[in-house]
Amino acid sequence: MRNKQYVLIPAGGSGSRMGSHVPKQFIPVVGKPVLVYTIEAFIRANPETEFVLVLPKEHFNTWEVIKKEFLPAQNIKIVEGGATRFNSVKNGLSLLPGTGTVAIHDAVRPFVSKRLIDDCFTAAEKHGCAIAAIEPKDSLFEMKDGQPFSRNRTAYRLAQTPQCFSLKEIKQAFNQPYNAAFTDDASVFEANGGKLHLVEGEYDNFKITTPEDLIIAEYLIKGINTDLL
Amino acid sequence: MRNKQYVLIPAGGSGSRMGSHVPKQFIPVVGKPVLVYTIEAFIRANPETEFVLVLPKEHFNTWEVIKKEFLPAQNIKIVEGGATRFNSVKNGLSLLPGTGTVAIHDAVRPFVSKRLIDDCFTAAEKHGCAIAAIEPKDSLFEMKDGQPFSRNRTAYRLAQTPQCFSLKEIKQAFNQPYNAAFTDDASVFEANGGKLHLVEGEYDNFKITTPEDLIIAEYLIKGINTDLL
Numbered sequence: 233m234r235n236k237q238y239v240l241i242p243a244g245g246s247g248s249r250m251g252s253h254v255p256k257q258f259i260p261v262v263g264k265p266v267l268v269y270t271i272e273a274f275i276r277a278n279p280e281t282e283f284v285l286v287l288p289k290e291h292f293n294t295w296e297v298i299k300k301e302f303l304p305a306q307n308i309k310i311v312e313g314g315a316t317r318f319n320s321v322k323n324g325l326s327l328l329p330g331t332g333t334v335a336i337h338d339a340v341r342p343f344v345s346k347r348l349i350d351d352c353f354t355a356a357e358k359h360g361c362a363i364a365a366i367e368p369k370d371s372l373f374e375m376k377d378g379q380p381f382s383r384n385r386t387a388y389r390l391a392q393t394p395q396c397f398s399l400k401e402i403k404q405a406f407n408q409p410y411n412a413a414f415t416d417d418a419s420v421f422e423a424n425g426g427k428l429h430l431v432e433g434e435y436d437n438f439k440i441t442t443p444e445d446l447i448i449a450e451y452l453i454k455g456i457n458t459d460l461l
Numbered sequence: 462m463r464n465k466q467y468v469l470i471p472a473g474g475s476g477s478r479m480g481s482h483v484p485k486q487f488i489p490v491v492g493k494p495v496l497v498y499t500i501e502a503f504i505r506a507n508p509e510t511e512f513v514l515v516l517p518k519e520h521f522n523t524w525e526v527i528k529k530e531f532l533p534a535q536n537i538k539i540v541e542g543g544a545t546r547f548n549s550v551k552n553g554l555s556l557l558p559g560t561g562t563v564a565i566h567d568a569v570r571p572f573v574s575k576r577l578i579d580d581c582f583t584a585a586e587k588h589g590c591a592i593a594a595i596e597p598k599d600s601l602f603e604m605k606d607g608q609p610f611s612r613n614r615t616a617y618r619l620a621q622t623p624q625c626f627s628l629k630e631i632k633q634a635f636n637q638p639y640n641a642a643f644t645d646d647a648s649v650f651e652a653n654g655g656k657l658h659l660v661e662g663e664y665d666n667f668k669i670t671t672p673e674d675l676i677i678a679e680y681l682i683k684g685i686n687t688d689l690l
Contacts, residue, residue, distance in 0.1 A: 365602060365609070369670070371620035371645040373594060373659065380594070380618060380657045382648040389609060391600035416600040419611040428609045430602065435671070441598070444677045451676060
């Protein structure tokens with residue numbers, strides 16, 4: 233039997249500037265908020281998935297309206313975010329049980345495929361951890377004392393999400409004190425002695441962060457075959 | 462007095478698969494090939510700029526038609542590409558004098574700004590070399606014996622172009638024997654003992670490599686203010 237699958241979506245903490253304007257995950261694309269597409273991607277991969285959504289308190293009402301319209305029957309718990317991403321994820325984890333597998337996923341990565349979700353959960357069951365990552369397209373430099381040095385880009389990977397973990401291990405990792413070196417959930421896991429395991433990500437699994445990204449999102453959602461352009 | 466400014470555009474070698482189909486730099490966006498926008502960006506920055514374009518032989522005719530229509534008065538030399546990018550750039554350098562400054566720039570990065578071009582030439586006159594680069598947006602892993610380790614992304618930069626060099630120094634660097642570790646022109650310069658110097662690049666200065674990139678290119682060229690979306 234497979235482990236029970238959970239998805240934790242950290243969508244803004246109480247201390248972030250996200251509170252001051254409509255954050256990207258609530259922006260409608262072709263009539264539906266980005267976050268709804270993201271959640272639907274995981275439901276398509278496994279209809280039994282349970283969700284925890286971490287939000288700033290001032291967005292709880294907005295979310296309730298969206299949920300009622302687009303995902304009325306879905307099991308989605310919500311919890312307030314903390315001052316940092318670390319605290320937000322920690323708050324989210326507190327609502328989850330001590331066993332099973334959790335995918336921590338960006339609210340604004342709606343184009344994650346069923347293949348990638350399945351691969352991440354399967355690899356995390358085996359290795360305790362599975363992080364979607366891609367090879368950089370551009371050459372890379374490392375800065376040392378302000379001086380750049382060329383590095384072989386094939387020896388590097390850029391992190392995406394999902395970042396999947398055994399709930400037991402990731403909960404332990406988030407019991408560490410906060411450290412500014414925690415850049416993502418993988419780094420928290422690693423700092424607790426966990427060994428990272430990567431899964432081949434996808435270039436389409438991009439994070440919607442700029443207005444240009446919203447244009448591409450609209451094309452992809454409309455199902456326009458951009459390969460024909 | 463400023464150094465004389467040259468631009469070298471390696472746009473496909475004789476051995477590349479680029480010969481078999483219409484390469485991205487010739488695709489028209491809003492009625493003009495991508496490569497023409499790229500060249501015009503450098504002319505806007507400095508009308509005195511001289512160009513060397515490196516092309517596979519089978520594209521010489523296509524280029525002549527494009528040049529006649531869009532850039533009839535411009536001084537643009539052409540030379541055949543080699544089997545690798547290294548050889549293509551080397552062929553291009555052979556047409557340039559031993560003094561002055563050269564910007565080596567991707568044919569499919571049309572959105573390079575006057576600010577970035579000027580900064581690169583100015584810094585290269587001072588330091589012998591100036592490479593446009595940006596900080597990665599995503600967390601980074603380094604692979605060691607197949608095992609990924611988290612790295613602090615603020616200590617890394619991703620290379621863009623222009624990559625500007627003193628002609629004297631870059632010609633010397635391209636006299637080295639070819640090495641598969643040469644991933645870009647900066648790495649050739651560095652392998653010859655040159656010290657790299659970076660200039661802050663721009664996220665809009667992206668390389669058109671996917672159909673999605675062409676969509677964004679069209680928006681940017683039409684001057685649609687994507688900030689309002």
